[in-house]
Amino acid sequence: MTTVSDPVVLRPGANDAGELREMTRLEKAVGPEWARLIRGIITNPLSVTGIVLVFLFAMLALFAPVLAPPPNENWPRMQIPRDGFKAEPQPPMSVWNKNSPMSVPWWYRNVWPRQEQWVHLMGTTSGQYDIWYGFVWGARTAFFASFVVTFATTLLGVLVGTFAGFYGGWVDEILMRVVEVFVAFPFITGALILASLLTPMFGRSVWPATVALIIFGWTGYARQLRGDILATKERDYVLAARASGAKDSHLMLTHVIPNAMFPTLVRISLNMGAVVLSFAALSFLGIGLPEGFADWGQIVSFARSWILTLDVYWYIIVFPGVALLLYGLGWNLIGDALRDILDPKLRGKKA
Amino acid sequence: MTAYIIRRLLILPLILFGVTLLIFSMLQVLGPVERSALYVRDIPKTDRQVDAIIVRYGLDKPFYVQYWNWLVGTVDGNTGERVGGVLRGDLGYSRSGREPVIDVLIRRMPATLELALWAMVPVIAFGIWLGVKAALNHNKLFDQVARVFAIIGWSFPTFVFALLLLLVFYARLDWFQPGQLSTGFSQEVIKPGFTQYTRMMTIDSLLNLRPDIFLDALRHLIMPVTTLMVVEVALLLKITRSAMLEEMRQDYVTTARAKGLPEKMITNRHIRRNALIPVITVAGLTLAGLMGGVVITETVFDYPGIGSWAAAAAVSLDVLSMLGYALFSAVLLVAANLIVDIMYAVLDPRVRLS
Numbered sequence: 048m049t050t051v052s053d054p055v056v057l058r059p060g061a062n063d064a065g066e067l068r069e070m071t072r073l074e075k076a077v078g079p080e081w082a083r084l085i086r087g088i089i090t091n092p093l094s095v096t097g098i099v100l101v102f103l104f105a106m107l108a109l110f111a112p113v114l115a116p117p118p119n120e121n122w123p124r125m126q127i128p129r130d131g132f133k134a135e136p137q138p139p140m141s142v143w144n145k146n147s148p149m150s151v152p153w154w155y156r157n158v159w160p161r162q163e164q165w166v167h168l169m170g171t172t173s174g175q176y177d178i179w180y181g182f183v184w185g186a187r188t189a190f191f192a193s194f195v196v197t198f199a200t201t202l203l204g205v206l207v208g209t210f211a212g213f214y215g216g217w218v219d220e221i222l223m224r225v226v227e228v229f230v231a232f233p234f235i236t237g238a239l240i241l242a243s244l245l246t247p248m249f250g251r252s253v254w255p256a257t258v259a260l261i262i263f264g265w266t267g268y269a270r271q272l273r274g275d276i277l278a279t280k281e282r283d284y285v286l287a288a289r290a291s292g293a294k295d296s297h298l299m300l301t302h303v304i305p306n307a308m309f310p311t312l313v314r315i316s317l318n319m320g321a322v323v324l325s326f327a328a329l330s331f332l333g334i335g336l337p338e339g340f341a342d343w344g345q346i347v348s349f350a351r352s353w354i355l356t357l358d359v360y361w362y363i364i365v366f367p368g369v370a371l372l373l374y375g376l377g378w379n380l381i382g383d384a385l386r387d388i389l390d391p392k393l394r395g396k397k398a
Numbered sequence: 399m400t401a402y403i404i405r406r407l408l409i410l411p412l413i414l415f416g417v418t419l420l421i422f423s424m425l426q427v428l429g430p431v432e433r434s435a436l437y438v439r440d441i442p443k444t445d446r447q448v449d450a451i452i453v454r455y456g457l458d459k460p461f462y463v464q465y466w467n468w469l470v471g472t473v474d475g476n477t478g479e480r481v482g483g484v485l486r487g488d489l490g491y492s493r494s495g496r497e498p499v500i501d502v503l504i505r506r507m508p509a510t511l512e513l514a515l516w517a518m519v520p521v522i523a524f525g526i527w528l529g530v531k532a533a534l535n536h537n538k539l540f541d542q543v544a545r546v547f548a549i550i551g552w553s554f555p556t557f558v559f560a561l562l563l564l565l566v567f568y569a570r571l572d573w574f575q576p577g578q579l580s581t582g583f584s585q586e587v588i589k590p591g592f593t594q595y596t597r598m599m600t601i602d603s604l605l606n607l608r609p610d611i612f613l614d615a616l617r618h619l620i621m622p623v624t625t626l627m628v629v630e631v632a633l634l635l636k637i638t639r640s641a642m643l644e645e646m647r648q649d650y651v652t653t654a655r656a657k658g659l660p661e662k663m664i665t666n667r668h669i670r671r672n673a674l675i676p677v678i679t680v681a682g683l684t685l686a687g688l689m690g691g692v693v694i695t696e697t698v699f700d701y702p703g704i705g706s707w708a709a710a711a712a713v714s715l716d717v718l719s720m721l722g723y724a725l726f727s728a729v730l731l732v733a734a735n736l737i738v739d740i741m742y743a744v745l746d747p748r749v750r751l752s
Contacts, residue, residue: 093546093549224409224412224413224416225416227409227413227416228413228416228417228419228420229420230731231413231416231417231728231731231732231735232417232420232724232727232728232731233686233687233689233690233727233731234690235690235693235694236690236693236708236723236724236727237724239693239708239709239712240424240708240712240720240721240723240724241424242712243712243713243715243720244424244425244427244428244715244717244720245427246715247427247428247432247715248427248428320553324553324555324556327555327557328555328556328557328694331557331694332693332694332697332709332712332713333713334712334713344555344557347555347557347558347561350561351698354564354568354569354576355568355569356569357561357564357565357568357569357570358565358566358569358570359569361565364558364561364562364565367558368555368558368561368562371555371558372550372553372554372555372558375552375553375554375555376549376550376553379549379552379553380549383545383549
């Protein structure tokens with residue numbers, strides 16, 4: 048409903064004739080650019096699938112203490128409890144003798160598998176680490192790695208990219224040469240080596256791999272933002288603002304960065320998935336994490352000693368493998384849809 | 399164009415200097431005591447030995463002095479000989495390989511190159527074919543399927559895919575085995591009767607007129623090649639598709655259509671030719687990408703290349719091997735980048751004629 052104090056704002060309509068129409072409620076609330084983004088995301092079946100997947104993993108991470116309770120109060124929660132030390136893995140639904148969870152939650156008793164005693168829902172690895180526990184708590188490791196690495200790399204990349212793009216000249220020249228040096232290393236090689244070197248310093252924990260992924264991961268953001276800023280800088284409205292005497296910092300914060308931000312958003316989403324794959328790859332190779340840490344890559348690595356009989360012990364690979372695939376897929380589906388919506392070249396055409 | 403190429407060549411030493419600086423800086427996260435073990439073959443046991451090494455190799459000196467020593471080597475006080483020095487080709491001694499790093503690299507390199515070359519052919523063929531077809535069927539079924547395939551390929555953890563291949567085709571069916579050759583043949587290729595010309599098994603076996611060894615080597619390559627293909631095909635598909643779509647929107651396409659050129663000719667003569675310029679450069683980088691991406695694939699399939707060696711070195715903290723591998727792969731990638739940039743300049747008339 049339009050009142051007198053609420054002036055009617057007209058926007059170009061969806062049809063090719065360019066007729067004007069009234070702004071929708073969503074557009075009023077968040078602005079036309081974001082409204083288009085949100086509408087695009089929730090109407091595309093692929094990105095909706097992605098959102099659902101990421102949401103499910105978020106639930107898994109959030110309710111980990113209910114889904115896989117630790118054996119006792121003082122248990123270091125990210126450590127997978129082990130049912131003895133036997134080398135041979137045990138199949139799903141086998142009896143859990145030692146170090147079983149301290150409580151039997153209601154879902155376990157009433158929904159599935161309707162039992163009073165804990166069993167290994169997804170079996171155990173060699174050394175009797177419970178796969179279900181690692182599967183559930185591994186979601187926390189995944190979110191931790193995604194968020195910390197993506198946040199730090201975005202920040203670093205945006206800073207470097209903005210300075211290079213905005214100031215240009217020798218600042219740009221030096222920063223871009225630095226980027227080129229980092230890009231000279233194949234990503235996984237650089238991360239592998241740095242993570243391994245950092246292990247004595249940090250001790251075995253999530254940090255060696257996390258820091259290594261940050262140090263070799265920011266260059267993509269820097270390059271992209273620099274390019275976008277160079278393009279935005281020449282736009283008429285920025286030139287107009289500069290001509291009217293706006294300061295550099297003001298120009299950068301209010302005009303240049305917000306307009307160059309959308310492509311970065313696509314990269315962030317795609318990176319959330321990619322980071323977890325790299326992190327898991329490092330822990331699969333045995334770099335960084337302590338043994339028995341709840342991480343999908345590490346559970347899969349237990350399969351390496353059973354190559355000859357993998358078909359018998361399929362559950363060591365399949366459960367954490369599917370978790371990794373679906374987690375990465377979720378973020379990639381969102382990122383892919385975002386790119387389609389934000390690609391200015393496709394704009395106006397029905398994607 | 400000449401100016402562009404000259405500029406690229408002038409930057410090259412600068413980048414390589416940066417690469418060595420970065421590698422040496424990474425080493426600094428280890429303390430002098432830990433680094434002292436790197437310069438000698440046996441791990442020093444007593445504090446006095448450690449101190450002697452620190453003084454001898456100047457590990458307590460400022461960063462730039464250490465960096466310079468690492469680059470050009472140091473003069474031995476007793477014999478007056480210059481020892482070490484990365485620039486002199488001395489990358490140190492590989493503890494996990496039990497020989498000098500440079501020798502391990504040279505010995506293991508052909509196997510990796512062979513794997514990458516075999517993977518490159520199907521990657522480029524499939525990637526370009528699928529990408530072109532997807533773009534021509536933009537938003538139709540083929541495009542949608544190719545797109546979902548690309549996203550899944552992109553999201554698939556390499557090591558999980560590789561282990562699943564082993565699960566089905568090795569553990570269950572026993573069609574293909576991990577490694578480079580079957581046990582019998584791997585004994586045979588080191589006997590005097592078999593000359594190793596290139597150390598690439600598929601080529602050497604043919605040169606030695608041994609088709610049986612050739613087929614065996616090929617059988618061992620199928621699983622790692624398939625693994626490498628999954629991600630790389632998805633990447634090339636994406637790039638080809640968007641390059642094609644980009645060109646299809648250009649004015650010259652409208653012009654060609656307006657003057658009545660058949661659609662097939664527009665695609666073959668105009669769109670695809672222009673779209674493939676960026677694709678060719680990416681395809682050039684694929685080889686370098688494959689060489690770098692082999693760490694996990696080689697490890698899972700127990701393939702004796704430089705990737706599996708680097709992974710083993712990283713796990714056992716064999717620092718000099720890691721640094722040697724890092725330097726090697728960085729130089730390789732920088733060189734590939736340079737070649738690709740020059741190729742791009744030569745191929746693209748917009749750059750060539752400017």
